[in-house]
Every structure is written in structure tokens, then in C-alpha cells.
Amino acid sequence: MATNSEIAKAAGVSPAVVSRIVNQDASLRVSAETRARVEKLIDEMDYAPNAAARSLKSSKAGALALVVHDLTSPVYAEIIAGAQRAAARHGKALLLGEAADLGDGQSPMERLIGGGGVDGLILQGAGTQMDRALARAARRSVPVVLLQSGDAKGTTLIRMEDEKAGQLATEHLLALGHKRIGFLGVAEGLPFSDRRAAGWRQAMEAAHVMPTGDWRGVGGNTYDKGAAAIDRLLNVAPDLTALVASNVVSAIGVLARLHDMGRRVPQDFSLIAIHDIALAAHVRPSLTVVKMPLRLLGEEAVEAVCAEQTASHEAITISSEEPRVIKRDSTAPLNAEPADAQPSS
Amino acid sequence: MATNSEIAKAAGVSPAVVSRIVNQDASLRVSAETRARVEKLIDEMDYAPNAAARSLKSSKAGALALVVHDLTSPVYAEIIAGAQRAAARHGKALLLGEAADLGDGQSPMERLIGGGGVDGLILQGAGTQMDRALARAARRSVPVVLLQSGDAKGTTLIRMEDEKAGQLATEHLLALGHKRIGFLGVAEGLPFSDRRAAGWRQAMEAAHVMPTGDWRGVGGNTYDKGAAAIDRLLNVAPDLTALVASNVVSAIGVLARLHDMGRRVPQDFSLIAIHDIALAAHVRPSLTVVKMPLRLLGEEAVEAVCAEQTASHEAITISSEEPRVIKRDSTAPLNAEPADAQPSS
């Protein structure tokens, strides 16, 4: 690979000139011929400035790290898509990782982060040990933003209106006449999941229905865990008629399990999930959901991490795009046949 | 952030000693006290070697770039998961990008790649202009591996047994008595998709069924495109009884559309898709698929790109894990009621 000074030598100029031409330095005054000669050489010799040298000089890596719990989840895929767009706007590449890859302190990603190999770190943080360790490790050198996390100990926090989402979902079901409405969280102690649970409880109590602990289950964020969770839940609370699921992937597992046990959705049981992903519209029955600004969450996280010169360790709630119910076919009035019956098997 | 020489100064030693302690240089002979003193300082001052400086010195970036067409696809998620595991084994972080982000030559990722900011580049390449531009740009400085691509012009190629997958899928349907079996590709001219189509055609001809061009459609890799494609296909070839779908996401779109048009799967129509993802088991009816070694593909790609000192520009086909049919509920004998009827809506 050609270097700056090789180009300079070949063109008969100094490295400084080459550098300033490459970087489009407006204050550079060179003859048209010199410029042309250098540009021709750059092209012919395939010169591109060395990233490491540049980064060493400028203390800017040109990359951000985004660590989520599960790269394969379509929910995080939305966040990632948003983050990537925003990162591109800021001229940054995105280093993606999974929380499980971290924690030992020796992973390639952590080494990169600790050594200034990224200009910022975004953690989709569940408050686990690993994230904490990483956040601590990174805070000393790099701005950190926590997504959907709980506590803001000197770190910027970005969250969505989770409580409202739980509330809207529940109110949708209440409006359809349901009273015995269960709630399926992701995991106990997960801040965003707990906030959605709080929204559910609040809506229930406002409707003068007092939910019991038995109406609440833990559904994880995979198809299988969702399926297992609805089994457990209907075992202890068999007379539930509807469910708010905090994770849409888990909800699709629930849907499959309900189908297999012969509970018809939505005739016998209504299901609403939080988060709108493309898949939700393409399962059958299609899933009614509360749409949340996932892409925006990713974008805002990048903005925050890039703006963090001044270390404004605050909690930001994305409110420019309100959570809203997208009505599809998995919810229906209590004890009613579906409005528009479809040809079904 | 503390630097090497700050630690050295504080410890009253030279930077060389600090460096060799950090890097666990076995040939280093220091007194136990000195070592302890330095290690204590490293800990207290939160020292971590600067990634850029290290990379500049060693000409190793500690990262690989993986560019796929769609980061949100669960199919690529499998590949990514495999790549990440292998990358971690090699001590490399993974820089992920989408093909669409590239191409202008100015994207952050391309700058990083061009300037040696990654130690290798893996392109899930569809032979589009962008990929080509990128591959060319990168080849001069970094080993490149193309995934599922067609032509090997001086670049290492990794592919799976796509033709066999198409064949197996078709044979599964033929064995169930189907004759009028359609094929849904991803896009015309996509090498891996065309190879699967070739497998389909071959199996059909071996069974003395001559498929017509009308039995073949283009289904893209999204739910919506799959749904639209089956509409078109059944319009021109209404008497198809089964379909091989080259993309599992697209296939789920097909499934939804078939449900909506009142075609019962598998009683009226059988559907088999290529690639096994978790979702395939959790749609209803669950999808019969041909499982392909997606994770292995990701792993092998990383291995190849890391081994490419000697630039062994060959075509590698992953054959250690054979494609195989996973029978689920979306395929059944022609004109037969399902073996074990389930309670259904």
C-alpha cells in the first residue's frame, strides 16, 4: 500500500502538500499542474491515508461501538438500522457486538474500546455485570450511552416511553371488553420491561381491575421462551382472556403455542405485543402491536454519543414519536366472533 | 487517558518495560517489585494501550469488516453470529455494514477499509456494482472474501451447496407426489439463487417433469416481496401444487398470502424454503426447510480472510455440513389430508 511520502516523492513535492490535497484543505495554494500531478499519482498508486496513523494524530477513531444483547433479534435490528444511518451522517463506522462477547475484559472489542479504538460506545444495557464492567472500562476514555437502562450513574441514558406503551396496550384490550389481562415481561429486573409492567398495572387499576401476581409471567425474548411462558402462565391463570407481551419475538412464540393448544386467536384469546417489526404483519393471525420508535432510539443514541463533548450525563426519553397501537388481527372483542371472518383452515 | 510513558514515569521505569509487561513478554526479566509497582500503576491509572498507535506500529487493526445486503435479515443474522464467534477466536472485532452504505467511495466504512483500518473484508456479494467497487478498493490493502458470489476474479470465494439444496427441496416435494412444483428465486442473476434454481430444474428433469418458465418467480428477500411474488406466480401458473422458495423470509410472506387467499397449507399447497432459522419453526403452519450451514459459512469466511497471507484465491464450498431437509408442517402428500390434524381455526 502506497504511503503519503511515497506519493510525495513520486510527485516531487513534500508530504504536507499531499496531505493537504487529500484532505481538501481550502487554504492550500498550489499550482494547478502540481495539484493535477499529485492527484494523478494518488489515483494511479491507489493511495488512501492510513487509518491508524490518522487516528493516532487526531485522536478520532472514526468508529462507534454498539453492543446489544442479541444481534439476531429483529427488534434490535431496527435499533441498529437507525444507529447506522445516524453514524453514517457523522462519518462514523459501526462496530457491532453482543453483550455476551464482553465481560472478560479481554475480548477484541473491549480492547478496542479501552484503547480509544472507538469514538463512542452505545450499550443496550440490561444492567448486567458485563455491561457495567464495560461501561466503567470505557467511561475513562470514551463517551458512553446506555439504551433502555435503569439507573443513570454519571452516564447518559436513552429510553422510550415504556410505561405508556404498556398502558396503551392494556387500554386497547380493556376497550375491547377484556378484564383478565395478563402481562408477559422479558425478565424480572429489566428496567424497560418493568416500566411496561407498571403501565399495565396502572391501566388495570384505573379500570378497577386488580391484577394478581399470577397474571404476570416472564417471556424472555425468543420464540421458545415465549411459548414456554404462555404454558406456565395459563397453567396458573387459566381464565386469562388476553395478554400484553413485552417482546414481539416472544409474542410470536406465544401465538404459535396458543395455536397448538387449540386456543383460537383472537376469538378465544387476544394478544398484543410491544414493538412493531415487519414480521408482526406477516404472521397469521397478524399481530396487533404498540409501535415504538426503535429506529429513532438508535439514531438518538448516536447523536447523544457524538455530542458528548460536554458530558451531559442526563436521561433522555424519546418522545418525538409517540407509542401508538397498530390494530391487526390478534385482538378482538371479548367473547365475539371476528368482525371479518377470513377463509381459514 | 493515561499513556505508556506516563505509567513509566510514575513507576520510575522506561516505557519499554511497561510495554513488555502489558504484552506479557516472556523474555522480560524484571524484579518482582518493579513488576508489581508497574502493574499497580497500570491498574490505578486505568491504563490501556492505545489502539491506533498499536495498529500503526503493527500494521494490524484488530478488526474485520463484514458487509451484508441487509443487516435486519434473520438469515444474515445467522451468518453474522458465526462470523463473530470465529472473529473472537482470532482476536478480531467485527465491523458490520450494509451494502447500501457503500459504493460512493466516501462512506466511513470504505475509508476505514481503504486505509488499513481492518485486517480483512468479507462481502456477502451479489455481484452488484457496489460490492465490486469495494472489493477492488480493498484488494489492494486487505484480504477479501466473497460470500455466496459467482465469479472468482482473483478473490477467494465461499459458497454453500446451493444446487444441492435446491435439489433436495424439490426431491422432498416430488417424493410427496407433487409434480407441478414452482420455484421462487431471490433475484435474477444472483449466483446462489440461480444455483438453487438449477438444482430445482435438475431434480424436476430427473423426475421427467419439464418445468416451464412460468413456474419460476422472483421473490426477493422480504415478507412483502414474497407475498407479491406468489400472487403473480399463481396468476400465471394457477395449477401449481407446491413451491420451493429460495429465501425463508420471502417464504413466510408467501405463507401469509396463501392463508389470506384461502389456500390451505399443506392440504392444498406445499411450501418448502431454503435456510432454517428459528422463526421457521414458529410460524403456523411451521415451515419445512432445507437447513444450510449458515453459521459455518460465517465462520469459514473469517477463517479464510484471516489465513489469507498467501492469497490463496480459490473457491471454497462448505461441504462439512450437508444441506438437509427439516420436515415440518408446510409440506404434505399431494391431495391428502394432513397426517395428524391439529385443532385449527
Added chain:
DNA sequence: GTGAAAGCGCTAACAC
């Protein structure tokens, strides 16, 4: 047992 020195490739300030 430990230190000195050189240089990876680049850029910014200043010199001419």
C-alpha cells in the same frame, strides 16, 4: 534487570 532510540504514517504550525 533495565534504558535509549528509532520509526510506523500522518498532519498542523510555521518557515521560506
Added chain:
DNA sequence: GTGTTAGCGCTTTCAC
């Protein structure tokens, strides 16, 4: 209009 210089932080050979 263009060149010189210094130094970002690290490693590594060789010297003591």
C-alpha cells in the same frame, strides 16, 4: 506556492 519539523503512543532491537 511549497518544504521542514515535530510528535501523536507504541514496540523492539540493541546496548549497558
